[in-house]
Amino acid sequence: MGAIDVVDIALAYGDLRAVDGVSFTVGEGEFFGILGPNGAGKTTTLEMIEGLRKPDSGSITVLGQAPYPRNAGLLPRIGVQLQASAFFEALTAREQIHTFAAMYGVPRARGDEWLERVGLVEKAGIRADKLSGGQAQRLAIACALVHDPEIVFLDEPTAALDPQARRNLWDLLSGLNDSGRTVVLTTHYMDEAEVLCDRVAIMDHGKVLELGSPASLIRGLDAPVRISIAAGGLDTEAAAALDGVDEVEEGPDGLVLTTRAPAEVLTRLAADDLLDGLQVRAATLEDVFLEVTGREYRA
Structure with a gap:
């Protein structure tokens, strides 16, 4: 009890x-x-x-x-x-x-x-x-x-x-x-x-x-990790060729790499001296919340 x-x-x-x-x-x-x-x-x-x-x-x-x-x-x-x-x-x-x-x-x-x-x-x-x-x-x-x-x-x-x-x-x-x-x-x-x-x-x-x-x-959500790289650090083709990268998006401030093997990708970026300005976004409880309750507007 x-x-x-x-x-x-x-x-x-x-x-x-x-x-x-x-x-x-x-x-x-x-x-x-x-x-x-x-x-x-x-x-x-x-x-x-x-x-x-x-x-x-x-x-x-x-x-x-x-x-x-x-x-x-x-x-x-x-x-x-x-x-x-x-x-x-x-x-x-x-x-x-x-x-x-x-x-x-x-x-x-x-x-x-x-x-x-x-x-x-x-x-x-x-x-x-x-x-x-x-x-x-x-x-x-x-x-x-x-x-x-x-x-x-x-x-x-x-x-x-x-x-x-x-x-x-x-x-x-x-x-x-x-x-x-x-x-x-x-x-x-x-x-x-x-x-x-x-x-x-x-x-x-x-x-x-x-x-x-x-x-x-x-x-339990098993969501991918998104890694943001500052503009000029890596071109889209080279980023897509990195082992462990599933998707590459171009943004106004650089590239966003989607991966389910973040340790592998970060190790490679560190070896190429590309960690300056890097940001890593893993899943949060908010992602879980939206997954189970939906994203529609609630009055």
């Missing part, structure tokens, strides 16, 4: 099957990601695990207990950061986290410690509705963690943040898992999941399409 066990859960809204036979286990201390395009069923799945919604069928256990109906015994053991943070009106950041601390019966000093950990000490006296998007997300995570839960649920924690704010939050989230907590994350940012998650479930249309570590899913 894992920290979380989800077995064949389903939930429908009228004719729409938002979640349709989802199963997975999250191990203790694991950083687990639920990925998918908008409308894939990620948030609904998370809400059922948190005990906010009742599944139509299937079973869920969190730390060995059923989360629904709302389980008072579980609440002190889990922390939840919702997709849209709702703070108390007119309260400052410090007052917000002190309020959450009081709800869980922990000292105010614990709240002050978390403000420091998420880098909000200088913003402690500012009303929550005046914080930037990244600052508000950090406050929401601090409020979810002030009672030191065993499992943390994070629903799109970096949505709508700028790249710098996203990267800063990655460091914070990675630290949560390093401290031994189980973390469950929903996101549609594939680079985020590839950096943070031990395993991911890729969902679409309410189903889990792929489940595994990012590295294993990428290996």
Whole structure:
């Protein structure tokens, strides 16, 4: 039994099957990601695990207990950061986290410690509705963690943040898992999941399409490697003649070689002193995601 066990859960809204036979286990201390395009069923799945919604069928256990109906015994053991943070009106950041601390019966000093950990000490006296998007997300995570839960649920924690704010939050989230907590994350940012998650479930249309570590899913894609060479380094005919090169494309900045034997090709390029300006692009989790969910536009 894992920290979380989800077995064949389903939930429908009228004719729409938002979640349709989802199963997975999250191990203790694991950083687990639920990925998918908008409308894939990620948030609904998370809400059922948190005990906010009742599944139509299937079973869920969190730390060995059923989360629904709302389980008072579980609440002190889990922390939840919702997709849209709702703070108390007119309260400052410090007052917000002190309020959450009081709800869980922990000292105010614990709240002050978390403000420091998420880098909000200088913003402690500012009303929550005046914080930037990244600052508000950090406050929401601090409020979810002030009672030191065993499992943390994070629903799109970096949505709508700028790249710098996203990267800063990655460091914070990675630290949560390093401290031994189980973390469950929903996101549609594939680079985020590839950096943070031990395993991911890729969902679409309410189903889990792929489940595994990012590295294993990428290996399973068996995608070729693309090697870009700066213009003037090698002509098209010579590039095509290299052992291991499957295809050569001409671009405005040089040549792009497609290969399934990158070590062989790179060794030959190094021997010919052609590594300056070279770029190598292997498959990523985004490639896996697009392969299994499709490339059509989603509103």
